[in-house]
Structure formats: C-alpha cells, structure tokens
Amino acid sequence: MLSNSEFVRQSLELNLFFMRIAKEHSIFLEAAFTTRDQQYIEQSEALKNIFSQLLVETIRMSEGIISPEVANSGELVTDLTLDAERETQFYTNIKINPNITRMEASLAMSSPGQISMNTVRMVENLNNRAIRAAQQIASFKSNILQNVLCCRMFTTNYPLLLDHILREAKFYLRMLTMLQRREEFNIAREAAYQETFWNRIMAEHSKFIRGLLDPTEEKLFDTANNFGKKFDELTQEARSLSQDMALLPEVTNRSLKNAIDIRDFKKQGTEGLVQCKIKSIAYPLLGDHVVREANHYIRILKDFKRGKIE
Structure with missing residues (x-):
C-alpha cells in the first residue's frame, strides 16, 4: 500500500501531466468540428475550461512536492509550449491561458514543501474530481468517434486519432483509480x-x-x-x-x-x-x-x- 507521501506525489505528478493532455485534447477536438456541430464545439470548450481549472489547482498543490525528475523532464511544459500555444490560439481563435503554462514551468524552481494530512485529503478530493472529468471527456470522445464512424458527423480529426485520445483518457482513469486505492x-x-x-x-x-x-x-x-x-x-x-x-x-x-x-x-x-x-x-x-x-x-x-x- 502506498504511503501518504507517495500517494500525494504520484497523484500530483500524474494529474499535472494528464490534465494538460486532456485540456489540449479538448482544444484539438474543438478546432476540428464544422460550424454545423456548434453544440460539440461548446462542449469541447467547457471541457477545456474544466481541465484548465483542475490543472491550476493541481499546480498550486504541487509546489515543493513533485520530484525534480518530473519537474525537469519536459513532460509538463517545454521551452516551446508558450510559443506553440500562442500560434495555435492565433490560428483557431480558441483562448489558451498562457499563465497556466508559466505557473507549471515555475514548479522546477519550487522549494521543498511538507505533506500534511490536510494535503492528503485535498489530493484525494482532487483525484475524485479528476476521475469525474476524465470519465466525462472519455464519454464525449467515444460519442464523437461513433458519430464519425457511422457518418453522422464530419471532423478533420482522423478516426484513429479519436480512438487514440480515447485510449489515453481510459489510461488516465486506470492510473487515477489505482492511486485512489493506494495500489502498488x-x-x-x-x-x-x-x-x-x-x-x-x-x-x-x-x-x-x-x-x-x-x-x-x-x-x-x-x-x-x-x-x-x-x-x-x-x-x-x-x-x-x-x-x-x-x-x-x-x-x-x-x-x-x-x-x-x-x-x-x-x-x-x-x-x-x-x-x-x-x-x-x-x-x-x-x-x-x-x-x-x-x-x-x-x-x-x-x-x-x-x-x-x-
């Protein structure tokens, strides 16, 4: 069974990575719909905002807790992320908050912090909300994929890409569920x-x-x-x-x-x-x-x- 400190650290590291991935999946989905599917555009925007808010919370909890290996791995942000976000916002007109990227980049410079029982409870609550959000985006992706495969919808995303990002959402859910059970x-x-x-x-x-x-x-x-x-x-x-x-x-x-x-x-x-x-x-x-x-x-x-x- 995972200790409290390992549970907190592994949970935060997982969420820092996958919440950003899910936020960006929402952007890629939104940008690929035709104007006919306005409802799906709005759902994608809502999911982007859900994962953006969760990511901000996670970044604030992570200061001084995540490992230097993760903070410096280039899996959270790279030296190209801000430029890539700016250019993509220009092309799509989808709002992408650069301050989230700046906050996440600053984690590599955080001083070591302490993990209290309150931290543990906060992370348990965060994981539960992340599970619900991941279930929501997985269901959304599955719905889009089925519509595309049955020719009820057109999107500029490949069907394989839709299946690909659906598998990533399910993988995230698997990892979150195992962490909540404190499984080693x-x-x-x-x-x-x-x-x-x-x-x-x-x-x-x-x-x-x-x-x-x-x-x-x-x-x-x-x-x-x-x-x-x-x-x-x-x-x-x-x-x-x-x-x-x-x-x-x-x-x-x-x-x-x-x-x-x-x-x-x-x-x-x-x-x-x-x-x-x-x-x-x-x-x-x-x-x-x-x-x-x-x-x-x-x-x-x-x-x-x-x-x-x-």
Whole structure:
C-alpha cells in the first residue's frame, strides 16, 4: 500500500501531466468540428475550461512536492509550449491561458514543501474530481468517434486519432483509480503493460505526423513513416513479453533508444511549425503535445530501468 507521501506525489505528478493532455485534447477536438456541430464545439470548450481549472489547482498543490525528475523532464511544459500555444490560439481563435503554462514551468524552481494530512485529503478530493472529468471527456470522445464512424458527423480529426485520445483518457482513469486505492505496482508487469501502451501511442503519433505533412515534405514523410514501422514492431515485442518476461530489459532498452529518437524528431518538427518552416496542416500545439508525451514515456522507461515505478 502506498504511503501518504507517495500517494500525494504520484497523484500530483500524474494529474499535472494528464490534465494538460486532456485540456489540449479538448482544444484539438474543438478546432476540428464544422460550424454545423456548434453544440460539440461548446462542449469541447467547457471541457477545456474544466481541465484548465483542475490543472491550476493541481499546480498550486504541487509546489515543493513533485520530484525534480518530473519537474525537469519536459513532460509538463517545454521551452516551446508558450510559443506553440500562442500560434495555435492565433490560428483557431480558441483562448489558451498562457499563465497556466508559466505557473507549471515555475514548479522546477519550487522549494521543498511538507505533506500534511490536510494535503492528503485535498489530493484525494482532487483525484475524485479528476476521475469525474476524465470519465466525462472519455464519454464525449467515444460519442464523437461513433458519430464519425457511422457518418453522422464530419471532423478533420482522423478516426484513429479519436480512438487514440480515447485510449489515453481510459489510461488516465486506470492510473487515477489505482492511486485512489493506494495500489502498488508489480514493476515487471506494469512495465510490460505501459511499454505496450506507449509504444502504440508513439507509432500512431508517427502516422499522424505523416498524414498531416504537406505532400511536398517527402523527407519528413519518410522519417515519420519509418518511426511508425519501428514502433509497430516495438509494440508487438512488448505484447509478447507475457510469454517471456526475461526479454523485458532488452525491449525496454530498445524502446528507450527509439523514444529519444522520435522525441528529437518531434521537437525539430515543432520548432519548424512554430517558425513556419514546415508545410503541414498540424497546429504547433499538437507538435509540442506529442513532444511532451514522448518526454513522459522516456522518464517512465528510465524509471523501469532503475527498477522504479511511478
């Protein structure tokens, strides 16, 4: 069973990452609807605001509590996040509060703080509200996906992307539920599960990048395509670990190497989008979003290598 301090720290770190992810999913959904679906545009905006408020609360609770590894990992914000938000707001006219990003960036400079029983109760309450919000956005995404698959709705988001972000919401819910139960993980089993999950996510990121590039960006297209194939292979390798867990260190090492490589590719792409040097139909914030997910995965893989689980 997790101690109070581990429960608080792990909860806050999880929420700092996934609340921002969910906030941005809401933005990407909102930007992709046609004017016909005004009700869905309004629902996306409402979800963005819910996760924005929850994220502000979480940032305030996290000062001096989260680990330096998480604060400095680049999974919460990067040096491109503010620029990517500004450019995406310009393109979409969807309001994105830059002060939340500034607050989150400042966590790396927080002085160590104390965890009291009041902190524990506040985090338990926060997790319960995060669970309700995650359930709400998961239901919303599922509804959109079914409408798209049945040709009742058009959106510029790929059906695979809708399924992709739905799986991320369900993953967030799984982790929140386990934390609320104070469950400790079996490191090997959790590593195999998360490497299967995140390698698939990385493969799909590659395919989305490939599909959002202008047809003239042939070199970037080929690089993205190759990453997609590599992470498809890594996903299969991670899935096969259930038959032979002895292969886990080898799969983890390969996953880490390729996660670093694709992170660097995504970062270069995001810089290109922010600087208007790459022709595509991707928002800069989507680029920064997938960089942060890669940074999150890299940190987790390093923890697995050390025999540690978050």
